[in-house]
Amino acid sequence: MWRHDTWVKPYLKQYKFLLATVLILGVLTTFCGGALMFTSGYTIDKSATHPYNILMIYPAILMTRAFGIGRPVFKYVERLKSHNWVLRVTSQLRTRLYQTVEQDAAFFNEKYQTGNILGLLSEDIAHLQNLYLRTVFPTVVGILLCLIMVIGIGYFDVWFGLLILLLLAIEVLVAPLVSVAIEAARRQKQKNLKNQLYISLTDNILGANDWILSGRKNDFKQATQQTVAQLNTSKNFSKHFRWQRDFYLQAVLGIIFILLLVFTNICFTTSAERANYVASFVLALAPVGETIIPISQGFEEYPTYKDSVIRLNQLHPTPMKLPPQRHLQPQDFTTLQLKHLQFEYNADAPILIKDFQQTIHRGEKLALIGPSGTGKTTLLQLINGDLAPQQGQVLLNDINVLALQEERQKLFAFLNQQPFLFNTSIINNVRLGNENKTDDQVKAAIQAVKMQDLIAALPKGYDTSVQEAGRRFSGGEQQRLALARILLQDAPIVLLDEPTVGLDPITENDLLQTIFQVLADKTIIWVTHHLQGIKNVDRVIFLNQGQIEMQGQPQELYRTNEHFRELYKMDQGFKLN
Template structure:
């Protein structure tokens, strides 16, 4: 991917470069001044050393050069510190905005992404790509532009003294700034792509395998697990060894080339500066070149890494685009209307085709269907997490994807409600940040957990283990219900909330859900019929269409398919 395209052919970097260009230019200027001061420090030091060696008759003859040594000696670290503050403040501000943008895109399309990407791939995006964009500025953009600005200044300023000096510097700096980085890029681009492919595979496979580690152990295939991982790991190490070997050879050549530059400056200065006080400048000119090595040495690595940054930009650009300012309306009427809806993750595989559905405020609806028919997808569409390609979904006249108060109106209890590694109180107040202790205890009593929480040593301040492992599945579902009760939403989506529980606990929880949420609109997504007799309507999905829709008692009497499903569910 071309460097220009990485910077300007995307929606993740160029907008911020334009918006915050003043801070960017200031960081480049300060970086250039920092390197220039390092060179001037060595120049002044070289002159003082050379002049002192000639035994000057008066110490005042070297007073001014010594003063310059002090000025540049203090100025260089001060400018370096200011440059670091400026550049890192700038990049941290940009990174914060990038992370916000990424979160908004993932938050809006979480269900879609979960359907289309493996967990390891999503973690790869979150873990690596924003960090790569940060490195793009700190390790590539800043060094390249500082070195380029410095090179231009050196060639122009040296031209005032000698055209031959300017010509020689242009050749050496061209090799350091352009030729060597391009050669490095050409040599490493293929190996770097292969290494990234192996690393991405390892990251995704290892994530998936660790999540399924229990199955590997129980099946007695621990050796297969290790073998499957070690093969790609060994291949990745071999490629990495080749890259490291090339890096060592390139760095050796770079040092030789830089040594040749110093020798060229010594030869030029000894020939051009050979009268009066001029010989003292030979050491000054030669030593001034050494700090420049720090400015040019990272360039080859910086240019090589652009390929990695390009992959990150491509992945981020591939995420579904969501305009964070699109939510401008508020839901007030919770009558749900779905008209002529068509939706597909892939163009040729429609999940819904001209789908229609009406749900009145306060109605309790059960949605049945085989696995993969689109029940959870429909829930995502209703909440605005997914956007239909055709048709409309509205609460009253407002589309959920354009509403600012979706979270305040629609709550979800899914199969595995998540508890964070913080206090029990913090987990519950996710639904209502200003909730009082009295409100929390009231919600816990409604879901039957008040006595259990009161028995804990720290009660509401009791730490919750990661993912809530200290609580049973039924307790986690009750805590999720407590969140919903605290949030006081109008519409509750129950997305197979009891699928992993035993029948007794499942029945108890469903009864509790329907009792506590009786005044809410309930959309109950399930794969079997336990609890559906408490619903106002039962709807069965098949191939993106509604196969039947009606009251449970009526369907049991008049619909043979529903009757058969009911009998199978009861084990008859």
């Protein structure tokens, strides 16, 4: 796993100096804690012998103050540096994960559910963050401290040093390995249950309206209760195991204390002066326990970290190899050609688009209809270059669209089922279409989509916040604001992916009239399930199993094609003139 890892090792190397600083500060923190206890013990013992001069213990008092100040200072700086290191790394990991997903969104939509992607973002990256904070840092610092302590004790007695080494090995090696062996399966089960919850909760929340409309509110509440109960039960077992393990670790630490007390009494009581160090050596060990006991908890979570590293390293979307980029000015666009397109998501999936051909001239309006899963949205992704066909080409003025990806924002505008509105003002949301436009130009676009009267009635007018996800406005109003963005963008080709889904028939018809009115000079490719508004297009293509089943002008198809006429009547649209 670690040999081919690209999600952990590179960042250990990239920030190695900051990492070394963190580890040194961690060692110094515990060293100062031990030294503080050592000098305090010496000061107490020495004071108990009634020295004839305060100067006899004054150096120890100064050192006690120094180590007392040094411990919290080193601890504070270590926390700052360690969290700075971890936040730097995890911010890069999250950016990288986003870029990995964004590079091949279609791949991830096919392979992962939304809840799974949320699990990747929130769980796996967080686990890598904890890998550093809970396992890597404490383990390295703990081992270094144990080595320092064993070497120090071995200086006085080699055999006693080896005995302490054996007991410390139980703390930093045996107990962590036992924790991994016992907790591995349980932690994996907890992680799987959490991923299941992410998927279930995401699906349930996205379909919350359907749960409510079907009168199944109680079923909605109970949908995840069993999984939550299993997760809580497993966590309780883990909590009980940790309590037992920490108790035994404290017991072993207590044995070390007793042995060290016996050893110092044997070796340091030959004179009154040396006896002052008995309590010092024993007390110096106390802060070490705070460092080495958490190592076991970090190790017990290792299987979870390992699974996260494996999952992240398995993210290998096929990068799209783009040809050398060319330039095409929007005003120069004349023809869009789809030449013998064939597309499939992977070798095991059926062919979605089969030998699709079409030529669309500037200003033409084309509607794509057909059953769900026939490749209509995929065709839009092929047209704007999100996907590359296995065979065939998409050409703009005889230039492959894959060679125009740097120009894509200038050439293509997109309006889908749920355009996203940010929690900022109306004017800022619309200006996203073209940030170089003036306020007057933005307002003109809003006026063109017939939103000016509604906005004028709002308390703050164009500066009114649309609220989170645009919830201040209805679905039709959100689509109109998104349409105003498209007007500002002023791209020659507009791709519509069922923009009226979920709207009532009157709102749908009104919005479609506005769309085709304000985009009259644009080339429109419209994916739809409804035939309402179909009279606004020049051609209709009916897709079925990736192939064209029928095509032609809507009025002509209505007169000559029985299947189209039945579809139109079933859809209960307005009369086709």
